[in-house]
Amino acid sequence: MTDIDVLEYSLHRVDLQEVGPVLLAVDGSASGLKKYAERVLKELFESSRARYFRFQSMGELVASSLVDILDGGDWGDKSSEIAKKLYDVEVDVQERVDKLGTKVRRGGLLQIKIKHEGKVKFVITKIDDDDFFDETELELKSGLPASKARLQKTAVAAFSDEKVCEELILSDSKPTISEYWYRYFLVAAQLTDSETNTKNAFQSIERLLNREVKKVSSVDYWFLRNEIVGHFRNEESLAFDDLVEKVAKHKPESEVFKDKFPGFLDAFRNLPKSSSKPFETQFDIAPGVIKAKIIKKIFLDQNFELRISGEVEDLRTKISADEDSKGKFVKIYSDAGYEEFKSRDPRSGG
Template sequence: MENLEVLEYSLHRVDVKTDAPVSMALDGTAEGLKTYTELVLKELLESPRSRYFQFKDMDELVPSSLVAISSGEDWTAKSTQIAQKLYDVELIVQDKIKQLTDVRMGGLLQLKIRHDESLKFVIIKIDNSEYLDEDNLDLKSGLPTSKSRLQKAAVITFTPEHTVDEVIVSDSKSTITKYWYLSFLIAEQLQDSETNTKNAFNAIDNLLTKEVKKISPVDYWFLRNDIVNHFRNEDSLAYDELVDKVKAHKPETDEFKEKFDSFVKKFEELPIKAAKTFDTQFDLVSSSIKARIVRKVMLDTNFELRINGEVDDLKSRIFARHDDKGKFIKIYSDKGYDEFKTAEDN
């Protein structure tokens, strides 16, 4: 990654089973630190799981400390205070969940960097024991770019006037951990989950209609059914998981098979290129898209097929066929059978 300079750095072990955060020594001259920072920053800035936030109150500890550091105040003192804030927050969380599990231990890596002529602060809770040499931040073999390395992260970009320009938050889980942004960073989403759900579903639905339906209606219905199922039955959306689901689709027609790669690329770019953009990690509010989920297929002048939501295993329930009399669709349905069966069917 070009145009990257590490200005300040710190690593604290944050473990609620200890009495306080423990500062870990780092060798800032080690090439491993810069290499690790480049990997982390690239993953965060290009992450398929991120959400834009804003600080609720600039007088809170984390934002006020970052402003102070950007103006030249002592890095060591302020970064230690930030580590202590996370430790205090996790103590409270641990007390609430102690009957169920433990807050995941990790290292809090804080970086002050110059990147593309902008001052940025990177705050990350990482699995430092498995991938990182705590003495000098030399990368170990194994999974140096694994998504699970970064538990929770925030990238805060500053203007030349020492004001916050942008706050990006991400999480290795499918949903962003609430205590990380609500209690530690004291931040709020720029775009709420209902708006994100609407924008994401509408953008995907429009893309399917434009890029798939005219080329291969059968692929359109199967893909749409899978996506409706995801929006209706999942609590949150991690867009990379949805992209993987789309990539796993097997085109039903030769026409769509030729266009499939370009369709997937457009699907991946939707969060930033749709008419109404959306975050790539947010809680789903399925009630906000209820009206958009229903679709109708005109079968004949007096017949229509109404698809109300997702259909379990759609591919094994409906088929298009033809015989000597013409074209028809075959749908497996106990209720439909009971309504139309004749004496010959008994």
């Protein structure tokens, strides 16, 4: 945290049970707020989730308020206006989801102005507001988590010396970034569409698997690929850190790959930036883009191919390789296949 200088900070409670956002603290008016802000910043900059956006118009409230602050506008007034904008947006969202029986999560809106990497940046983050038991006063109270800042949604806007927004990075605790956060509150648009992200991510992973796994251990390649294909097919969004966690649970089949697995995992983790076609670490999956690429064929023998058209549930228990006195073979558990090839007793008329 030595390269981050906290310049301003404010905290509002945004709870639709209240009539508007409630200002809890601005700058030094609350003891410990700066330390809490620094803790949140540490968690934020250690997070691997990020998607790049741009403000659609610098005339919209959030964007224009940040520029006004850079021009000397009052931090307290402007941060309160931003909190009011979020409150109004969440009121509209709640009206739309009422019929679904869901509730917009309450939270604290923490806004921080910092100097980081030579640039002025604004961090706007909504943090979970939860109940806790105060052991000193023996009362149930409400507040922000202290042990770990649970960031619901975050925006980091970096400005140049000319007060131009050069970068807007968003992240969300959920796999997908909430539409109301970027579209209606920030009024921002994605820089890279989901189709491009999906294509680049899947192709980059496929190349890595071919290069680092298949040449070493084919069986590990197929099991890993099956897990990854399943993730792309069954999830609506990709949070890359979740996929990394899933891949990290793989238990290598071969001793050779077991030794190479830690290096492979590091390469996998760094793919979003190291790939020749980089991709973002949080985006909606466009399944149509990779539908054809998911299909794989394995040559078995002359006129025999095994076609894998998607993820196979419990692949480890459904297929195995072995050999007997006749030679090497692949065993696949299949009720349908059994019915096609089982021996029939001619006396039964079958």
